[in-house]
Amino acid sequence: MKTTKFYIFSLFIFFSHLHISAQEKFLFLQNRFDGFVEIINKNYTEEKLTTLKNDFASIGVAFNFSNLTFNQKTEITGVTLKLKNKKSSASLSLEKTNGTIPAIKVGETNGIVSIKLVTKSRIKENLRIGPSKNHPTPLYLLNDNTISSDLFKKINPKEITSLLVLKKKEALLKFGQKGQHGALIITTTKQE
Secondary structure (H helix, E strand, O other): OHHHHHHHHHHHHHHHHHHHHHHHHHHHHHHHHHOEEEEEOOOOOHHHHHHHHHHHHHOOOEEEEEEEEEOOOOOEEEEEEEEEOOOOEEEEEEEOOOOOOOEEEEEEEOOEEEEEEEOHHHHHHHHOOOOOOOOOOOEEEEOOEEEOHHHHHOOOHHHEEEEEEEOHHHHHHHHHHHHOOOEEEEEEOOOO
C-alpha cells in the first residue's frame, strides 16, 4: 500500500513538474530568441538585483553582484557585476567617490552576455528588446494561425500545451519565404 501511494505521489510530482517546465520552456525560448536585457540604474536595491539574479538564472545565465555601496539617499555608488553563460562572460566594477553609478545595460542576446555603460542619450535605444534589423522577427504561429510578436508575448504560459522552434532551414522548407527567419509554433489549450 505504501509503495502504491509513493508511486502515485511520484507521478503527481512528475506531471506537476511537466506543467512548470512548459512555462519555463516558453519563457526560456522567448528570452533566448528575443534576448534578455535589463538597465540597472542608481535606484536599484539589493532586492531588485537579487530578483534580476533569479531572472537570469531561469534562462541559464549566472548573474552575480558584490561590493554594493550606497550613499545617504540609498542610491548605488559602487557595484561589481558579473555575467556568465556557456558561451561567454562579462564583468564590470564601478566605485564612484563623488556621485552615483551611470545606467548599466546587462543582458544576453543570441547566447552572448554583455555588460555596458549606457549614456543618457542612448538609454531609450538600449531599452528596446526583441526583433531588429540585425535580429529579424521569426514567423509566429498560434494554433495554426499567424500572429504578431506582440501577441506572442501576451500568451499566457499556463495555456501552452506545446512549443516548437524551427530554425531557418526547417522553417523555409515548411513555410517558404515566410519562415526565412525561423518559426515558433505554439499550441494552447484555447483553440480560437
